[in-house]
Amino acid sequence: MRITTRISLVLYTLEEIFKYFVLIEGDKLIIKNVISPSLIYYLEEVFGRSLEVVYRDVNEICPFCNSKLNKNGTQKFLLNKNREIRKQKYVCSNKSCVKYFTTSLDGFIYKGRNYMKFFMLYPVEQSSIAYKPFSLLSEELNHKYNTRIRRETIYHYFRLNAREYLDEVWEKIYDDLEKAGIEASGVYHYDEQFLKIRKEQLARLTLLDAQNHMIWGEKLIPVEKFNQESIKKFITDTMHNKPLVALVTDDDNKYPGICLELEIIHQLCHFHKMQNLMDEINKKINRNNRKIKYREEKLKKIQGQIEKINKKTKNKKGRIKKEDKKHQKINNKRKKLKRESRTIKQELRELKDYNKQLTYYKDKISLMFKSKTLKTFQNRYNWLLDHKKEAPEEIISYLNKLTKKIDKLTNHLKYDNIPSTNNALENFYGVTLKESHKKKYKTTEGAHLRIEFEKQKYIKRNVLNQKQEKEKITVI
Numbered sequence: 093m094r095i096t097t098r099i100s101l102v103l104y105t106l107e108e109i110f111k112y113f114v115l116i117e118g119d120k121l122i123i124k125n126v127i128s129p130s131l132i133y134y135l136e137e138v139f140g141r142s143l144e145v146v147y148r149d150v151n152e153i154c155p156f157c158n159s160k161l162n163k164n165g166t167q168k169f170l171l172n173k174n175r176e177i178r179k180q181k182y183v184c185s186n187k188s189c190v191k192y193f194t195t196s197l198d199g200f201i202y203k204g205r206n207y208m209k210f211f212m213l214y215p216v217e218q219s220s221i222a223y224k225p226f227s228l229l230s231e232e233l234n235h236k237y238n239t240r241i242r243r244e245t246i247y248h249y250f251r252l253n254a255r256e257y258l259d260e261v262w263e264k265i266y267d268d269l270e271k272a273g274i275e276a277s278g279v280y281h282y283d284e285q286f287l288k289i290r291k292e293q294l295a296r297l298t299l300l301d302a303q304n305h306m307i308w309g310e311k312l313i314p315v316e317k318f319n320q321e322s323i324k325k326f327i328t329d330t331m332h333n334k335p336l337v338a339l340v341t342d343d344d345n346k347y348p349g350i351c352l353e354l355e356i357i358h359q360l361c362h363f364h365k366m367q368n369l370m371d372e373i374n375k376k377i378n379r380n381n382r383k384i385k386y387r388e389e390k391l392k393k394i395q396g397q398i399e400k401i402n403k404k405t406k407n408k409k410g411r412i413k414k415e416d417k418k419h420q421k422i423n424n425k426r427k428k429l430k431r432e433s434r435t436i437k438q439e440l441r442e443l444k445d446y447n448k449q450l451t452y453y454k455d456k457i458s459l460m461f462k463s464k465t466l467k468t469f470q471n472r473y474n475w476l477l478d479h480k481k482e483a484p485e486e487i488i489s490y491l492n493k494l495t496k497k498i499d500k501l502t503n504h505l506k507y508d509n510i511p512s513t514n515n516a517l518e519n520f521y522g523v524t525l526k527e528s529h530k531k532k533y534k535t536t537e538g539a540h541l542r543i544e545f546e547k548q549k550y551i552k553r554n555v556l557n558q559k560q561e562k563e564k565i566t567v568i
């Protein structure tokens with residue numbers, strides 16, 4: 093039984109591990125060097141007392157002559173700079189070899205270091221799961237292992253290992269993508285997001301595959317360099333050697349020119365177009381609602397005043413005598429109030445009707461966007477144009493703007509596999525850089541790395557796992 097790597101332990105049951113590799117003799121804990129020192133902390137917690145720890149070589153055989161090694165005292169080692177353990181020393185039993193050895197913990201601790209490798213990888217591993225401040229990561233380790241690792245050390249470990257960790261994951265991801273047969277489809281979502289790091293404004297440009305949700309390209313550039321030319325360059329660089337057929341974007345005036353130059357189909361996001369309309373309409377509806385509220389309160393007041401007058405003059409019926417000046421004055425006031433209340437009621441009707449009209453047309457426009465065929469879309473669009481004259485002015489101006497873009501709003505019905513919205517990319521942004529995290533990063537590199545961690549998570553979950561799910565379903 094010669095064990096050289098940690099992996100081989102997987103073949104053992106927990107019972108066997110305690111039989112072969114971990115021995116407890118009274119207060120003495122003897123561990124073979126294939127077992128992580130993390131176990132010391134766990135066992136001490138379980139036993140509720142500290143243990144004297146001796147690490148021994150798992151084989152106890154001379155690597156030069158294969159002879160048995162004889163024990164030859166122990167050597168102190170300060171694990172994690174705070175925990176004294178001992179390493180078994182050996183001498184080869186073969187008289188013609190006589191080599192000296194000390195148990196090596198290289199599997200868990202880098203040569204010449206005291207902290208476990210695990211500590212050094214902890215910041216990166218945790219960051220790959222979710223955003224955590226470095227101060228919190230150092231607190232977690234210090235609490236669990238009774239150490240005093242500073243936030244700066246954690247940051248240093250993070251910087252030291254992040255790139256390598258990410259690259260390893262990327263290698264695996266690209267390998268898995270190839271195995272799963274995921275290729276660029278030709279139809280992509282494009283959008284950008286803006287973030288601020290210290291005083292620098294950055295634009296994050298993204299291309300997401302409309303078919304398989306793979307992120308084919310992402311780039312952070314300073315806002316000063318963000319323009320039609322740089323977007324175009326980003327797209328052509330990213331899609332170099334890959335099919336480029338159509339782009340789904342929101343309605344920004346930089347995009348049509350790019351699509352024209354690249355000779356590709358341009359689809360405008362319906363969700364954004366609907367959002368534009370809702371913004372306009374809601375502004376008006378809210379303003380009208382405020383007016384309605386004000387008028388309803390005023391009407392109530394006037395009606396109260398009329399009622400009061402009516403009560404006062406309850407017993408005086410019929411014509412009022414000319415000489416009854418006091419009564420005449422009251423009567424005039426009542427007339428005036430009634431006139432006022434009629435006007436307010438008319439205004440209320442108009443305001444409510446206007447809001448109703450806005451909602452009516454909004455629903456018609458929404459229905460048009462939901463059309464499943466080009467013919468239905470065109471019919472609904474034509475109906476709107478025919479009834480435009482009677483519509484509220486907000487609707488008229490919206491439809492006028494829409495007319496110029498109607499082609500770009502129907503490409504999803506003319507061609508296969510073009511989505512009608514940019515929601516997939518909106519969702520990606522929401523997941524990979526939350527609004528509340530946008531201002532947290534102190535360096536561009538920090539933001540880059542966070543985005544990269546999140547992107548890898550996103551691809552594993554939404555591209556690779558999605559593919560597997562689909563395959564499972566088709567098998568059933």
Ligand SMILES: [Zn+2]
Nearest residue numbers: 154157184189
């Ligand atoms: Zn030897």
